[in-house]
Amino acid sequence: MQRYYFDHNATTPVSPEVLEAMLPVMTEVFGNPSSIHHYGQAARAKLDAARRQVAAMLHCSDNEIVFTSGGTESDNLAILGIGGHVITTSIEHPAVLASADQLSVTQVPVDRSGIVDPDAIRNAIRPDTKLITVMHVNNELGTIQPVEEIGRIARDAGFAFHSDGVQAAGKVPIDVRAIHADIYAISGHKIYAPKGTGALFIRKGLNLRPQMYGGSHESRHRAGTQNVAGAVALGAAAQWINQHAAAEWPDLAALRDRLERSILSRVADTHVNAAGSLRAPNVTNIRFDGIDSEALLIALDLRGFAVSAGSACSSGAQEPSPVLIAIGLTREQAKSSIRFSLGRSNDAAQVDALIDAVAESVAHLRKLAPAYA
Ligand SMILES: Cc1ncc(COP(=O)(O)O)c(C=O)c1O
Structure with a gap:
């Protein structure tokens, strides 16, 4: 795979x-x-x-x-x-x-x-x-x-x-x-x-x-x-x-924006955490209502995509991310958030494949969740 x-x-x-x-x-x-x-x-x-x-x-x-x-x-x-x-x-x-x-x-x-x-x-x-x-x-x-x-x-x-x-x-x-x-x-x-x-x-x-x-x-x-x-x-x-990074930032930001925009438009009830703030070009943290982030992380991993629910240091723990709680999210909202962080190996085709995988995985998980209306 x-x-x-x-x-x-x-x-x-x-x-x-x-x-x-x-x-x-x-x-x-x-x-x-x-x-x-x-x-x-x-x-x-x-x-x-x-x-x-x-x-x-x-x-x-x-x-x-x-x-x-x-x-x-x-x-x-x-x-x-x-x-x-x-x-x-x-x-x-x-x-x-x-x-x-x-x-x-x-x-x-x-x-x-x-x-x-x-x-x-x-x-x-x-x-x-x-x-x-x-x-x-x-x-x-x-x-x-x-x-x-x-x-x-x-x-x-x-x-x-x-x-x-x-x-x-x-x-x-x-x-x-x-x-x-x-x-x-x-x-x-x-x-x-x-x-x-x-x-x-x-x-x-x-x-x-x-x-x-x-x-x-x-x-x-x-x-x-x-x-x-x-x-x-x-x-x-x-x-x-020193020699190359600044030239890469606009491309990274464009990929990140493409990912963010497409997920928001294709998947209902999604929100970008800390949207509108000045942010580094490579990362977006997205909340999927009614989804358990660990379940989505595993669903994406099974499809070949590595993402994160909270920081690596606290993942594996059942507790919601303290950072997301600190910005005012409820425990449930924090536990429905995924961090996507891009880097040098990523390109537009990968981002498009990720968008499809996210849309399909979220749809599947929401179907399984009776609480999600
Ligand atoms: C903001 C921040 N500070 C410190 C660290 C710790 O760095 P290291 O893994 O090199 O000990 C990390 C690693 O995740 C980090 O993201």
């Missing part, structure tokens, strides 16, 4: 150019980048080049990039490394919410459009506030937060601003200076690099307490011999984004 992947916000495959860049690093350039001999220096050169590529993607200096094991570690380092009272939103990824829960935290709600009101952030400031952490792009809805305005609030108040940019990288322009970010997290496996790779931008001069102690790697921000092949992969993924 032909299979099509519409779950790029969960993870992406490693792209050919990323694989090509990282493979020789595993076998030939295998030195420890802290060693001073030839082998070590060759690995160091690869690591430095990768750091420049990632820095170019975020528009910062290469000495402000710390390689990590992924988005979760980057978020933990950013939040626990600052400490104090933290202001965040109700739609953050668990990597942020659970880290902030270790501290004193205020969760600011979002409205139905999935966007946080900067004034609500400002009103949550306390004398002991040390950090605002607001994600750049939401993983389930694709909504783009007003990070520039929020960053300005933190800057004016004199404390740090962290943004989780895991779902922003490769999908929207990123300029950490323009949004006044002090800390900014990215993950490799959302941008066609392997799982277990990531980075954190740490503004030069920011005092961030390490979360791992050991050697003086990564400017003392993160102890442990670097995953050189992983960093090189992340660098190659960033390089591709």
